[in-house]
Amino acid sequence: EDQVTQSPEALRLQEGESSSLNCSYTVSGLRGLFWYRQDPGKGPEFLFTLYSAGEEKEKERLKATLTKKESFLHITAPKPEDSATYLCAVRRLGGKLIFGQGTELSVKP
Amino acid sequence: NAGVMQNPRHLVRRRGQEARLRCSPMKGHSHVYWYRQLPEEGLKFMVYLQKENIIDESGMPKERFSAEFPKEGPSILRIQQVVRGDSAAYFCASSPGTSGGEEQYFGPGTRLTVT
Numbered sequence: 001e002d003q004v005t006q007s008p009e010a011l012r013l014q015e016g017e018s019s020s021l022n023c024s025y026t027v028s029g030l031r032g033l034f035w036y037r038q039d040p041g042k043g044p045e046f047l048f049t050l051y052s053a054g055e056e057k058e059k060e061r062l063k064a065t066l067t068k069k070e071s072f073l074h075i076t077a078p079k080p081e082d083s084a085t086y087l088c089a090v091r092r093l094g095g096k097l098i099f100g101q102g103t104e105l106s107v108k109p
Numbered sequence: 110n111a112g113v114m115q116n117p118r119h120l121v122r123r124r125g126q127e128a129r130l131r132c133s134p135m136k137g138h139s140h141v142y143w144y145r146q147l148p149e150e151g152l153k154f155m156v157y158l159q160k161e162n163i164i165d166e167s168g169m170p171k172e173r174f175s176a177e178f179p180k181e182g183p184s185i186l187r188i189q190q191v192v193r194g195d196s197a198a199y200f201c202a203s204s205p206g207t208s209g210g211e212e213q214y215f216g217p218g219t220r221l222t223v224t
Contacts, residue, residue: 034212043113043200043215044152087152094165095204096142096154097213 002027006088006100013078013107021073021103023088033071034097035064036087044087047073078107111136113203113216114183121222128188128195130219134203140164141184142213143176146198158184191223 005024013019025033032051036044048057050066057064061082063074073086085104089097114133122128134141143155157165158178169176173191178184188195198220202213 032211036215043115043217046212046214049212089152095140095157096165096168097144097152097202098154099144099152101151 002090002092002098004088004090004098004100006086006103008103009101010104011106013075013105015079015107015109016077018074018076018078020075021086021088021105023071023073023100024069025071025088025090026069027090027092027098029092030090031093032091033066034089034091035071035073036089038085038087038102047086075105078105080107080109083107113201113214115199115201115216115219117219118217119220119222121224122191123224124192125190128191128221130186130188130199130201130221132184132186132201132203132216134184134201135205135214138203138205138214140204140206141178142202142204143184143186144200144202144215146200146218148197152200155186188221191221193223196221196223 003026007022032049035047038044048064053068055066061076065072083106085102087102089099116131141158144152146152154168156169156176173189175187198218200218202215204211204213
């Protein structure tokens with residue numbers, strides 16, 4: 001059965017304190033791994049798509065990496081405005097996304 | 110280029126009433142997906158539609174729920190005879206085509222409250 005597990009469930013950081021979020025997955029026929037950011041009361045905002053092991057993508061203070069079994073979202077020198085829930089999802093052939101439970105990130109000034 | 114639009118943003122229904130949720134995809138996108146986010150739970154896939162076709166409805170409850178994406182106009186998610194357990198945030202996403210692994214862009218959601 002396809003499954004996505006994110007850890008930790010919640011993460012509290014001080015401003016400038018770098019860290020990583022983990023997304024472990026089991027899926028047959030991976031057709032992309034996606035990272036989204038969701039702020040309270042809003043829809044998920046697309047961040048990255050990764051397609052194959054070894055691939056990396058960066059955007060401002062965020063960097064996403066992918067292996068055959070997991071993905072990491074690295075946050076370098078975070079700021080309070082990076083506080084949000086970060087969602088990981090996998091896609092098989094067919095279209096639907098299977099989401100993890102998310103990691104709630106809080107960055108304190 | 111406007112993003113995915115959903116309306117209404119908030120909807121209150123009494124038990125037994127019908128709820129209709131609308132979604133207009135991004136310009137140029139012909140694929141629509143509906144997801145549900147229950148309180149304290151993650152996003153769950155419900156249905157995947159293209160114009161005038163349901164491609165995958167494996168996540169839809171067997172009863173009371175239906176979805177359509179007509180040739181003209183928005184996609185509609187319809188919930189008949191709502192119950193309190195239907196209270197949730199319903200999100201629509203759209204993507205441009207059929208190639209594997211492409212991004213889905215989400216709307217702001219409709220928050221349904223059943224009283």
